Amino acid sequence: MNDHDGRPLVAGVAGWPIAHSRSPVLFDHWFGATGIAGRYVPLAIRPERFAEVYRALPHAGFRGINVTIPHKLDALRLADEATEAARAIGAANMICFAEDGRIVADNTDAYGFIENLRHAEPGWRPETGPALVLGAGGAARAILHGLLEAGVPEIRLANRSRDKAEGLADAFGPRVACVDWDARAAAGAGAMLVVNATSLGMTGKPALEMPLDAVPDGALVNDIVYVPLETPLLAAARRRGLRAVDGLGMLLHQARPAFRAWFGVDPQVDDGLRRACLPGAA
Structure with missing residues (x-):
């Protein structure tokens, strides 16, 4: 060998x-x-x-x-x-x-995240509108880097602990803005991409409560969780007629x-x- x-x-x-x-x-x-x-x-x-x-x-x-x-x-x-x-x-x-x-x-990880979206949804264009990212851990850092490099014009970042989100926003610059966790549903207005970068929705964890009513038609919803493959967030996105991408592809592409x-x-x-x-x- x-x-x-x-x-x-x-x-x-x-x-x-x-x-x-x-x-x-x-x-x-x-x-x-x-x-x-x-x-x-x-x-x-x-x-x-x-x-x-x-x-x-x-x-x-x-x-x-x-x-x-x-x-x-x-x-x-x-x-x-x-x-x-x-x-x-x-x-x-x-x-x-x-x-x-x-x-x-x-x-x-950033490469894997972006390639997963492009592979699953070839029509996705990062420059078409804001992204809403939920979570501020290590996965969120990679996702922010990938989205900024890909050309997303604005990222709205919500985390249960706002100070962690503020730290990431300071590190990644003016295109990243913090929103309160309780305002996450409203922050979906105009967002062409919604990403769950938390462990919520994973098997053994509480579900992510994320109403998608404000998210525009044609938006893409991604959950980096892949156990289960179909999380409550992705199921809700499909019910709304939104495009949904699971997290397994990120593992494969990275x-x-x-x-x-x-x-x-x-x-x-x-x-x-x-x-x-x-x-x-x-």
Whole structure:
């Protein structure tokens, strides 16, 4: 399992816990589709051991790793180099290990978010109107970066804790404006995109209460939650006749740059991959 540079075709995903991750299924599907004899392994790393293991992985033959909770901040902080996207988002989810052992941090969550919308709704045009984003955690940071880079003219940001939203608005500039959580429904007026970047609606969590009456016809509603695939927000959007996009595609698309960087092939996000990665699929 080596290529021309002699390094093993091995990568993985680091988190704590990690057993729930769909990334090994995703990469195994791509190995089969591309004919690459690679390996992608789950790495359950305790937070107190992360720095030690992280620095050892390049010397163990790994080409790179994906990083998930709770290691994304440390993965950026401990890297030798970082891309503009990783610095802007303030976290890393993709790491490349150079042949000389350097650790290069990147963040592909914004790319995955935008590509999911474009793939699911080819007619979506980010410049056509404001976006309303609910949530101010790490996922929201990536989404704000992606939307601003894509050309959305205005982002309305609502979070249950307003001070966190204000901190993000300050960090991302004048095109991001805070709205009170209690005013989120009214903030949908004129918004051509509504995004749930919270965990509300996820299996085991309370539902997101988000009336869509003020959202204009033709708007796109996206929920980054994908367990369940059809959240209450997406069901409500479909009842209103709005376009609805689930969160699974963000997971799938954010992995493409990693596969390309580590294994030299640009894989496809298609129906077969979606079926393989659906929650509950073997």
